[in-house]
Amino acid sequence: MDTEKPIRICLTVDVESDYGRSDRYDILDRVAPFFEWLGRENVPLTAFVTGRLLERGHAIIDSFQSAGVPIGVHGFEHSTENFGTMNTSHADEIQRGVEAYVKRIGRAPVGYRAPLGIVSRNDIELLGKLGLRYDASIFPVRRPGRFDFSALPRTPFRWEGTGLVEMPFGMLTRSVPAGMSFINLIGAPAAARLLRQSAVVDIHFHNLFTHTPSMRGLPAGLRMMYLAGAWMNGFPCLQSLVSKLRNAGAVFGCLETDALALQADALPSVNFDRAG
Numbered sequence: 001m002d003t004e005k006p007i008r009i010c011l012t013v014d015v016e017s018d019y020g021r022s023d024r025y026d027i028l029d030r031v032a033p034f035f036e037w038l039g040r041e042n043v044p045l046t047a048f049v050t051g052r053l054l055e056r057g058h059a060i061i062d063s064f065q066s067a068g069v070p071i072g073v074h075g076f077e078h079s080t081e082n083f084g085t086m087n088t089s090h091a092d093e094i095q096r097g098v099e100a101y102v103k104r105i106g107r108a109p110v111g112y113r114a115p116l117g118i119v120s121r122n123d124i125e126l127l128g129k130l131g132l133r134y135d136a137s138i139f140p141v142r143r144p145g146r147f148d149f150s151a152l153p154r155t156p157f158r159w160e161g162t163g164l165v166e167m168p169f170g171m172l173t174r175s176v177p178a179g180m181s182f183i184n185l186i187g188a189p190a191a192a193r194l195l196r197q198s199a200v201v202d203i204h205f206h207n208l209f210t211h212t213p214s215m216r217g218l219p220a221g222l223r224m225m226y227l228a229g230a231w232m233n234g235f236p237c238l239q240s241l242v243s244k245l246r247n248a249g250a251v252f253g254c255l256e257t258d259a260l261a262l263q264a265d266a267l268p269s270v271n272f273d274r275a276g
């Protein structure tokens, strides 16, 4: 008898302007097939939406709500060039994001994901003070010039001195996070083989759908990566990944539901000193 616990995959999507750095939102107008698939396949999802998009409003917010997809905050401006590092405070980004959320959604948010995965000690303290229940920002790797979270646990933990639960991203290899940008490049069969442990997977709509005019202004390397990923894979790659993982016995869970079900006090407690 097979007594092995099935791996649990939580899909998450970060909802921001096209390619995370353009001032356009054209890609968000093309996502109807994604929502059809989500409902048909009954795949749980958690979305993190920028405060800027919550403030300006967009039909996609209603689509998430009618699909029963929990929404968390994904910062406010999400400006990639000057977002700082793990030693910078992003209080303004967090506070404005939370305010825009309350105004649009009508209640306080429980989940947060930092733009670019960059959180600092001050940010964690602020999230705890603001009553957020969980954070899903940590890529447990080193990103030179931005952060070094390589020494942090790769499974859920509680930030010391707070009630804030951290839900770290999953990993494809020891150094490559489980992000759709990478999965697009290696393809669904390889990604399904690499995902051998429970994981939080990171998706952006620009990994699934392409809009070339929005690519203007992207650094050449990024443009090539997104074009190559979209040409080779994109949305069909995600569909194939989910079906391959399901065939292999994986279970799909909802990140927010899982985070809220955890007993924060029973989790290992981690001081921010362990980062960096």
Ligand SMILES: [Zn+2]
Pocket (backbone or CB within 6 Å): 014, 015, 016, 020, 074, 078, 114, 115, 116
């Ligand atoms: Zn983002």
